Amino acid sequence: AQTVTQSQPEMSVQEAETVTLSCTYDTSESDYYLFWYKQPPSRQMILVIRQEAYKQQNATENRFSVNFQKAAKSFSLKISDSQLGDAAMYFCALTGANSKLTFGKGITLSVRP
Amino acid sequence: KAGVTQTPRYLIKTRGQQVTLSCSPISGHRSVSWYQQTPGQGLQFLFEYFSETQRNKGNFPGRFSGRQFSNSRSEMNVSTLELGDSALYLCASSFEFSYNEQFFGPGTRLTVL
Numbered sequence: 001a002q003t004v005t006q007s008q009p010e011m012s013v014q015e016a017e018t019v020t021l022s023c024t025y026d027t028s029e030s031d032y033y034l035f036w037y038k039q040p041p042s043r044q045m046i047l048v049i050r051q052e053a054y055k056q057q058n059a060t061e062n063r064f065s066v067n068f069q070k071a072a073k074s075f076s077l078k079i080s081d082s083q084l085g086d087a088a089m090y091f092c093a094l095t096g097a098n099s100k101l102t103f104g105k106g107i108t109l110s111v112r113p
Numbered sequence: 114k115a116g117v118t119q120t121p122r123y124l125i126k127t128r129g130q131q132v133t134l135s136c137s138p139i140s141g142h143r144s145v146s147w148y149q150q151t152p153g154q155g156l157q158f159l160f161e162y163f164s165e166t167q168r169n170k171g172n173f174p175g176r177f178s179g180r181q182f183s184n185s186r187s188e189m190n191v192s193t194l195e196l197g198d199s200a201l202y203l204c205a206s207s208f209e210f211s212y213n214e215q216f217f218g219p220g221t222r223l224t225v226l
Contacts, residue, residue, distance in 0.1 A: 037216060043201060043216035091156065098169050099210050101143060103156040 004094050006104035013082045014112050020067075021077045021107050023092030030094040034068070036077045036099045039106070040088040048090070051075065079109075087111045114139055117206050117218035125224045131192040138185050140207030144168075145187040146215060147179060147198045150201040161200075162187055163210040191223075199225045 003026045013019035025034065036048040051059045051068050059066050063080045079086055092104040118137045125131040126132050138145050146169075147159040158171040162181035185206075191198055201222050205215035 006126075033214070037217075042219070042224075044219050047202060047216065050214050095213075095215075099146070099161055099163075099213065100158045100169050100171070101146070101148070101156075101159070101205070101215055105155050108129070109207055 002029075002032075002094050002096065002102040003103050004092050004104040006092055006107050008107050008108065009105070010108045011088075012088045012110045012112060013034045013079070015084060017082055018078060019082055019109065021090055021109065023075045023104055025073050025075060025092070025094050027036070027073075027094060027096060029096040030093055031067055034066075034075045035095070035101075036064070036066070036075075036095060036101075037103075038086075038088045039091065042089075046090075052110045054074070061071075082111050084111050085113060117132060117204060117216055119124055119202075119204050119218040119221050121221060122219065123222045123224075124192050125226065127198060127226050128194055130194050131190065132223060133134060133188055133190045134202055134204075134223075136187045136189075136204030136206075136218060137179075138187070139216055141207035142208050142216075143185055144207045144210050144213065144215075145181055145185065146205045147187070147189050148203045148205065149173075150203060150220070151199075156162075156203070159189065161210075194225045196225050 034051045038046045067076045089106045091106045144163045146161040161169040181187045201220045204218045207213035207215045
């Protein structure tokens with residue numbers, strides 16, 4: 001069975017500052033993908049970033065980057081230069097051979113102006 | 114390309130009724146997955162269809178069913194609605210089965226009275 005744990009229910013960051021959202025996971029598969037999804041108040045789930053487990057290099061998408069620690073089964077998301085539009089719920093998710101996405105409970109990020 | 118579309122966006126039903134939700138995937142995507150999102154249980158996987166075949170099923174009662182058509186459009190049906198079925202139902206599509214990121218629709222908000 002796959003599990004994804006997001007232990008922080010809420011975080012807050014000052015506009016223009018950097019924030020890191022934590023995620024740990026567990027899977028018995030050797031090949032898998034990890035994702036961070038953003039869900040703003042509109043409830044539309046938006047893919048932020050993806051990481052293939054076989055790649056050692058951490059993924060980066062503009063202001064978003066991950067710290068993927070495979071041995072520790074840790075997958076954190078760093079948001080640099082935080083903007084008001086980054087305020088949302090963020091979900092860490094895992095998928096493997098069976099294509100099912102397993103999500104964490106999510107973390108609510110607020111951005112202070 | 115147009116994104117994933119879901120209809121209807123909002124639905125109000127009473128206990129005991131049945132409901133059908135529709136999802137049109139991104140053009141060219143052959144895999145469609147359904148998820149239920151509630152405040153208490155978070156995001157839970159319902160089922161996944163690929164090329165008109167159910168490839169994977171979550172831990173939901175038989176009242177929840179689905180199907181996929183030859184044009185990859187998918188429907189899910191919930192019979193004998195219960196109050197606990199009130200939720201946001203999200204549909205997601207991906208190009209292939211396995212190891213693919215999934216792109217989500219805006220969801221259908223179902224309220225059971």
